[in-house]
Amino acid sequence: MEKFQLKSIHTNDDKCNCDECILRSIVISNLPPEANERMCRLKQEKVFQRGDIIVSENEPVEHFFYLKKGLIKLSKLLDNHKNYILILARPHDYVSLLSIFHKKTYNYSMTALEDCEVCVFPMDEIQQLLITYPDFTFGFLRKVNKTSDVLIERFLMINSRNLRGRIAMILLEFSERIYQSKSFEVPISRREIAELIGMTTENVIRILSEFKNENIIKISGKEIEIVDFEKLRLIAEHG
Amino acid sequence: MEKFQLKSIHTNDDKCNCDECILRSIVISNLPPEANERMCRLKQEKVFQRGDIIVSENEPVEHFFYLKKGLIKLSKLLDNHKNYILILARPHDYVSLLSIFHKKTYNYSMTALEDCEVCVFPMDEIQQLLITYPDFTFGFLRKVNKTSDVLIERFLMINSRNLRGRIAMILLEFSERIYQSKSFEVPISRREIAELIGMTTENVIRILSEFKNENIIKISGKEIEIVDFEKLRLIAEHG
């Protein structure tokens, strides 16, 4: 468990490229210019490397994180020993909004699965902005709603399917949502796949092998190529 | 499936008892008086009877509902044939906030499990209030965050437990969270219990019988009394 290293921080006060920022364009679309400038001044850009923990469950909420680039996993420890991965998230996904407004500590951990660029804002300043600009708050409200809906729907889907269906789902998720490519390098271990879709590591491996033998996918190590989308979709649908 | 009957609506323009309303005291604590009055004017109180559908999945979002009194179930149809109950909710639980700000249609159905009193506000007026009073929006933000956190945690707990653990959990939930009593009348059918904790009706019944034979609970029909909280908690913990 590598902890977030101070050395990996890299602040760029010189150039502010917030104009093209997704955060700005989506959450805070129609804010007055001075608010944008304020956001921009508050912002610290940090770079996290694959494997770095961005935030840890139970740490005090002192910053709001916006994932600008990269891929992260959102996870949670349950019953003090079992780890669950809730979802893998890309920049648009706003998982960092999930519970920060009602708890003083983070409810979930965020870990970088690729090298990530993250915008970090002091939480108290964000709260100040929320009070000042209702549009801003409203944008957050929408995002928070959407984020949890996606999570909930995913849970229901996963749990209503048998193991083959779950593996099919996650493979399609990698291909379509995360990488937009029929071949990709799985960013997590087999054990983590298991934690993500609620099954054992052994069965993850077994079913991946089955799919390989049925010529649905090709595997070499972490590299997977989807060969037969039709079959995979059928397996994912039926459950 | 009884549909929401117009006859069951009952508007009380005469007396406005919003002063003691939980919604007001929690979400909109420090609003100026004129905002409270506005909320009060907008409000329609409606009464739903046990079994009434308060809102249906996929209906357009035109109202914001606040459960003032009673008990409801939040449910969702998946794959067009399988029904899932997400959670049972009491007035404080704000499940009506779940997805209304990012979709034009309701994402979940709400059904009255007891006779319910519900405050209904026109959605466009709520949005107006949100724009006008940032505190109001911020209160919502906190509640939305909390609501989804509760749901997510519950999902993880349920799915990490075996069937006996799940039944134990739900029994404790009834006793402690919903009724605050060691004996209660289960407000849903065995099949609905199954839909709530992801198992089959038969096994719900079987395990309830086991618990009865092990002198953990007493059952007569829908009436359940918890006899041995210790054992039940052990079963719920271990999973």
Add this chain to the structure above:
DNA sequence: CGCGGCTTTGATGTTCATCAAGTAAAGTGG
């Protein structure tokens, strides 16, 4: 009174976790 939905119990088979054991890969310290 008969029908359909809810409840209950039993028998059966499938799905899945667990255990075990072995290989490969990756990190660690001398």
Add this chain to the structure above:
DNA sequence: CCACTTTACTTGATGAACATCAAAGCCGCG
């Protein structure tokens, strides 16, 4: 850089947990 340890991956065998199927009793309702 090599021996060593640990972690990840893989396959097979076994049994437990759970869903499914079947059948019957119960109750409310038209």
